[in-house]
Amino acid sequence: MTLLKVENLTMRFGGLTAVDDLSFTANAGDITAIIGPNGAGKTTVFNCITGFYKPTRGRIGLGALDLAQMSGHTIAANARVARTFQNIRLFPRMTVLENLIVAQHNKLMRASGFTLAGLFGLPGYRQAEKAAVEKAKAWLDRIDLLGRADDEAGNLPYGAQRRLEIARAMCTDPVLLCLDEPAAGLNARESAELNRLLLDIRQRDGVSLLLIEHDMNVVMGISDHIVVLDYGKRIADGTPAEIRADPAVIRAYLGEPEGDAA
């Protein structure tokens, strides 16, 4: 079943066309990877999906919604799309636990009847708060950070910050999680852990993943479906095995010098 349907997406910045008439789909329950050389327009696609940019043209369908027409907090609140960044964007001066609770803002807001019930500490709201803390702790357990719940997030080691960022995105209860280079800067062991975490998220939480990644071990290891971009256009689309064998891809991307293709 199709979850995300990008149709004829075009994004121009002045004379530069970063994304050029791009169409692809991501199925529900799949891990879909977007790969391509630097400057291919991958992050621009993410920015269009998460409302940072308003596309010049095109539709980004998610169920009945068109993400291209939405912006700001409504994408997380109504469309339930969450995202992480290439450069980590935790709230560094909040505790690890608070980072996960703040991501449940909307749920708590509804439970608080938009402030009133919360103001008077009604039992329904207190219960919702307790549930939010429980959920945050369950996630900390899953990413092995339970012991550091009360530390400031900015003081965590790099790999832990990456895991926390993914957990925080998951705490918004997304249907689609967009990860922008989650393996960047991770060593081999950490990147293997990341693979396990992402597969676990798909299996246990039933969340579909959209992934930009340069680390081919991650991409080929966990993706169900790969979309290859070059100069803002889709040059290939298929399973990891198909992509590996695609001559256009090899030319544009994998054919670059050996090693880390980034």
Add this chain to the structure above:
Amino acid sequence: MEYFLQQTINGITLGAVYGLIAIGYTMVYGIVGMINFAHGEIYMIGAFVAVIVFTLLGMMGVTWVPAAVLIVLVTSMLFTAAYGWAVERIAYRPLRGSFRLAPLISAIGMSIFLQNYVQLLQGARVKSIQPVVTGAIPLIETGHFQVAVTYIQILIIVLTVLLMIGFSLLITRTRFGRAQRACEQDQTMAALLGIDVDRTISMTFMIGAILAAVAGVMVTLYYGVVDFFIGFQAGLKAFAAAVLGGIGSLPGAMLGGFLIGLVEAYWSAYFSIEYKDIATFSILILVLIFRPTGLLGRPDVEKV
């Protein structure tokens, strides 16, 4: 010694008022990175509402003091919250994302506008009310000098401390406080997590305005007089307090308020009352030169 004690009491009272106003400066700076120069005017409007409502209550024959003070506080809070909301909506939000100086200039414009608006509506003359809360508790009596703390001073200090505690809990413990801090640290990320950033910023302006209203009401009770210009000076001093404590830091704003109040009281008592403002603003300048991050502020980390 007795004299010193008396001045300390006076200074803390004054400092409480500055602290309440300073919180508004520091919160707004924290979340939108601008100095809201119209904040002093919000305080002035709070004081005017207090004068008007006290007068109305007097005419209506409401003479029970606790009820009168409570009604005045609530009315003044509602009015200033509306003003705080409107100022942000009209003068600052359209300029968000514009160049850094734009909202600052807009804030100065808003400040001048509000002063003149009150002057036109209420007249330029000083307005006064009859003393509402009277009486004092004598603490120490020597032959020629009496140290006393008046009921109104007690009211100001107790109310301020309660508000500051409540406010700290609001920021550290509640859903709104978490959203507020999240927006302060990374607005785009906060929006991506589903937090309505515009709403959070509006709430911040309203809460700052409400605290300024309390300060306005307290000053009206304390001195009994207001005019359209009081917001300018109190605003500047509260701003000095916020900078002294470290702009962006909430405990800093409270500490800075009390320190500025004490400096002013001691300076007036031991040196010269005419030069008390010079003392206050010299502190502002010295802090800006030698410790720009203030007493409790953290060094500004470059945001990418």
